[in-house]
Amino acid sequence: MIGIFIIAFFVIVIIAVGVIFYVVSIYNGLVTLKNDIIKALGNIDVLLKQRTDELPKLIASVKGYMKHEKDVLTELTKARTAMMGAKTMAAKAKADGEISGALKTLFAVAENYPNLKANENFIQLQSRISGIENELADRREFYNDSTNNYNIRIQSFPDMFIANMMKLTQKEMFKISEEDRKDVKVEF
Amino acid sequence: MDISFHWEGPTIHLSGQSGSINPIASILLYSGFVLGAFITFKGYQWFRLKRIIENMPKSKIRSIAMGLVEIYGKVKPYGDNVLISPIGKQNCIYYASMIDRLIKIRERGRIREEWRSAYVKMKMVPYFKIYDETGEVLVKTEGSKGLMRTIKLNPSDYKEGLNLEAVKKIIEDDNEMPKVMKILMAGADGTDKFRYYEIAVKPEDNLYVIGDAGRNPFVESGAAQKSEEAIMISKGKHENIFYISEKDEAGVIKKLKRDSLLGISIGVIVMVISLTIILIKLGLF
Known part of the structure; x- marks a missing residue:
C-alpha cells in the first residue's frame, strides 16, 4: 500500500511544482513587461535625441529664406530647448508634441518659398526628419501597446495578486495633444 | 523499511519486498518516466513562449x-x-x-x-x-x-x-x-x-x-x-x-496553447503511469 502514498506524494509534488512554475512565470512575465515599457521609452528617447540633434541644422538651412517667419523658428527653438531640459516622461511628451507641431507648421510654411523647397540641403533634412517622425509615431504606438498589455496584466486574475505584492501600478500612455486631435481645415 | 536495490542476475529484487523487474522493462519504465518529464518540460516551454508572444506588441x-x-x-x-x-x-x-x-x-x-x-x-x-x-x-x-x-x-x-x-x-x-x-x-x-x-x-x-x-x-x-x-x-x-x-499571432497563440496543454497533461500522465507500473512491479502496491 506504500505505493499509493508514493503516487499521491508524487502527484502533490507535481501540482506544487506546477504552481511554483506558474507563479514564477507570472512574476517573470510582469518583470519583463515592466522592463519592456522602460525599453520602449528608451527607444523613443533615442529618436527624440536624433531629431533634437537635427533641428539646429534645419533651422540654419531655412533661416536665410524665411526671414519673415521668425515666430515659427522661435517656437521650434523654444520647443527644442524644452525637450533638452525635459527630465520626466510627461515633460518629454509635452515637448515632443510641441516640436512635432512646430515642424508641421515649418514644413507647411516652407511650401511658400520655392527657392527653399528646391534647396538640396533642406530636402535632405526634411526627408530625414520626416523619417524620424514616422519612426517616432511607430515607437509611440509600440510604447502604448506595451503599456496597455502591462496595465491589463496587472489588473487581471491571478496576476493582480503578484502585481500587488510587487507594488506595480498602472503606467500612463503617450497621449496625442488636443491640437493633433482637431480636424484639419482645408480652405479653398 | 529497507528500500536498497541489489543486482541478482538479470532481475532487480527489492530487499524485503516480493516484486522484481526485468532489466529491459525497468529501462523502458524509467525511460518512460524521463520521457514524461521531458514532454512536461516542453509543454512548459510552449506555455512560456505563448505568454511572451501574448505580452509582446x-x-x-x-x-x-x-x-x-x-x-x-x-x-x-x-x-x-x-x-x-x-x-x-x-x-x-x-x-x-x-x-x-x-x-x-x-x-x-x-x-x-x-x-x-x-x-x-x-x-x-x-x-x-x-x-x-x-x-x-x-x-x-x-x-x-x-x-x-x-x-x-x-x-x-x-x-x-x-x-x-x-x-x-x-x-x-x-x-x-x-x-x-x-x-x-x-x-x-x-x-x-x-x-x-x-x-x-x-x-x-x-x-x-x-x-x-x-x-x-x-x-x-x-x-x-x-x-x-x-x-x-x-x-x-x-x-x-x-x-x-x-499563422498570424492569434493562430500561433492558439497552437501554442493547445500544444502546451497537451504537453503538460500527457507528460504528467506518462510520468504517473510509469511510476505506478514501477511501483507495482516492485511490489509496493
Whole structure:
C-alpha cells in the first residue's frame, strides 16, 4: 500500500511544482513587461535625441529664406530647448508634441518659398526628419501597446495578486495633444 | 523499511519486498518516466513562449529596435535564396513535402493495405526578407522553430494524382537525397497508388516572426540608408526565442496553447503511469 502514498506524494509534488512554475512565470512575465515599457521609452528617447540633434541644422538651412517667419523658428527653438531640459516622461511628451507641431507648421510654411523647397540641403533634412517622425509615431504606438498589455496584466486574475505584492501600478500612455486631435481645415 | 536495490542476475529484487523487474522493462519504465518529464518540460516551454508572444506588441518594420521583436509581414526572397518545391514546383522560401505509397501486405493468407512513407522532405532557405507597409528586414532562419516541425496530418489533408513515374522522377531529381535512399524508395514494392501533401511558403505569403533583432552583417556600419537595413532578425545569443509561422499571432497563440496543454497533461500522465507500473512491479502496491 506504500505505493499509493508514493503516487499521491508524487502527484502533490507535481501540482506544487506546477504552481511554483506558474507563479514564477507570472512574476517573470510582469518583470519583463515592466522592463519592456522602460525599453520602449528608451527607444523613443533615442529618436527624440536624433531629431533634437537635427533641428539646429534645419533651422540654419531655412533661416536665410524665411526671414519673415521668425515666430515659427522661435517656437521650434523654444520647443527644442524644452525637450533638452525635459527630465520626466510627461515633460518629454509635452515637448515632443510641441516640436512635432512646430515642424508641421515649418514644413507647411516652407511650401511658400520655392527657392527653399528646391534647396538640396533642406530636402535632405526634411526627408530625414520626416523619417524620424514616422519612426517616432511607430515607437509611440509600440510604447502604448506595451503599456496597455502591462496595465491589463496587472489588473487581471491571478496576476493582480503578484502585481500587488510587487507594488506595480498602472503606467500612463503617450497621449496625442488636443491640437493633433482637431480636424484639419482645408480652405479653398 | 529497507528500500536498497541489489543486482541478482538479470532481475532487480527489492530487499524485503516480493516484486522484481526485468532489466529491459525497468529501462523502458524509467525511460518512460524521463520521457514524461521531458514532454512536461516542453509543454512548459510552449506555455512560456505563448505568454511572451501574448505580452509582446507587434513592431512596424521601419521602427524595429534591437532586442526581441515580433513582426508580421509578407515574404520576399533574399538574393538567390529561393527553393523549388519538389512536388508543386513552386518558388518558395520553405516547403514540407510528403508522399505516401499504398502497400499491400500479406499476413496469414490475408492481404492488408497500408500507407507507407515514400518521400519526406522539409527545407528552408538560410535567409529571406519580410516586409510590411513601412519597410523590409532580413531574417536569418538558422535555429528557428515553428515552420520546421513535424507536420501531423489527417487523411483528408492529402491529395492524390501522382503515379509511380512521377514519384520516381521527384526522388531522382532530389540531388540531396543519399543514393541508397533513392534505391530503397524507388524500388519499394507496392501499388501504383500514391497520396501526397505539400506546404510551401511563397513570396508574398504572410509570415509571423518573433526573434532577436541584431546587426545585419551584410551591411557595413553606417552604410544603411534606412535604419531597418542595418538590422537582421535571427536566433539571439542570449534569448532563445526564435519562432517563424505561416499563422498570424492569434493562430500561433492558439497552437501554442493547445500544444502546451497537451504537453503538460500527457507528460504528467506518462510520468504517473510509469511510476505506478514501477511501483507495482516492485511490489509496493
